[in-house]
Amino acid sequence: MTRQAATYRKGRVLLAGDAAHIHPPVGGQGLGIGVQDAVNLGWKLAQVVRKTSPDSLLDTYHAERHPVGARVLHNTMAQMALRRGDDRTRALGDYVAEFLGTDEARLRLAAEMSGLGVHYDLGEGHPLLGRRMPDLDLVTDARPLRAFTLLHRARPVLINLGEPGEIDIGRWANRVSLIDASYAGNWELPLIGVVTPPTAVLVRPDGYVAWVGEGTQDGLTEALTRWFGPPE
Numbered sequence: 001m002t003r004q005a006a007t008y009r010k011g012r013v014l015l016a017g018d019a020a021h022i023h024p025p026v027g028g029q030g031l032g033i034g035v036q037d038a039v040n041l042g043w044k045l046a047q048v049v050r051k052t053s054p055d056s057l058l059d060t061y062h063a064e065r066h067p068v069g070a071r072v073l074h075n076t077m078a079q080m081a082l083r084r085g086d087d088r089t090r091a092l093g094d095y096v097a098e099f100l101g102t103d104e105a106r107l108r109l110a111a112e113m114s115g116l117g118v119h120y121d122l123g124e125g126h127p128l129l130g131r132r133m134p135d136l137d138l139v140t141d142a143r144p145l146r147a148f149t150l151l152h153r154a155r156p157v158l159i160n161l162g163e164p165g166e167i168d169i170g171r172w173a174n175r176v177s178l179i180d181a182s183y184a185g186n187w188e189l190p191l192i193g194v195v196t197p198p199t200a201v202l203v204r205p206d207g208y209v210a211w212v213g214e215g216t217q218d219g220l221t222e223a224l225t226r227w228f229g230p231p232e
């Protein structure tokens with residue numbers, strides 16, 4: 001009942017959803033990770049088909065999503081084991097329930113089961129890097145704007161939270177939306193908690209942060225090239 005494809009990509013064949021991983025429905029995670037597979041893959045596929053990005057971008061689909069699927073398989077196996085009716089398993093279940101009475105364990109499990117704790121390994125850096133952009137209440141042009149509204153067009157977005165106009169994306173301007181915004185509240189991530197406010201964030205169409213500005217544009221050109229293809 002618990003199986004995962006060894007690879008999510010072989011040439012032109014790509015696996016997503018239950019075709020890539022199947023597990024008992026405990027925790028109601030299957031549909032969510034299947035949709036997240038598709039969201040991770042969709043924009044990459046579009047860019048490769050349009051030839052704005054090299055074919056190798058598709059390999060990041062397996063690299064990012066296979067570990068997420070493996071983790072879900074792992075946690076569902078553990079949950080199934082805890083459902084055994086023997087005395088020892090019941091005692092183990094009591095211990096697990098006690099641990100889940102602590103905030104840290106509860107937050108960790110909630111982040112894992114909801115998928116909000118997913119972290120793609122995009123290298124060293126700010127904790128936002130490779131994590132899901134929080135749906136912040138931004139202000140742009142003196143008007144309120146929810147951050148996720150910026151993702152409705154399924155395009156990459158660079159949110160400049162520093163001085164308006166200080167970021168120039170030059171030859172990526174046709175592919176990446178650049179928006180000046182401000183945000184006054186805390187940047188709080190599931191499981192991680194409050195993090196240092198960035199001065200800019202580059203958000204991929206799947207909602208994950210591809211680059212974080214911390215007062216400079218260091219690394220921005222590399223991130224734009226890596227995720228959205230070489231400049232026009």
Ligand SMILES: Cc1cc2nc3c(=O)[nH]c(=O)nc-3n(C[C@H](O)[C@H](O)[C@H](O)COP(=O)(O)OP(=O)(O)OC[C@H]3O[C@@H](n4cnc5c(N)ncnc54)[C@H](O)[C@@H]3O)c2cc1C
Binds near residue numbers: 018
């Ligand atoms: C009892 C049960 C309870 C569940 N509860 C939850 C839950 O609470 N929360 C949750 O997130 N997930 C739950 N899941 C898991 C969830 O249903 C699946 O993870 C999800 O439906 C997978 O979606 P999918 O599109 O990848 O595959 P599927 O939903 O299996 O869709 C594949 C489709 O392809 C079609 N198809 C197959 N072969 C061909 C072919 N050759 N040509 C054309 N079409 C074809 C099939 O008919 C099907 O319509 C549950 C699953 C089960 C079995």
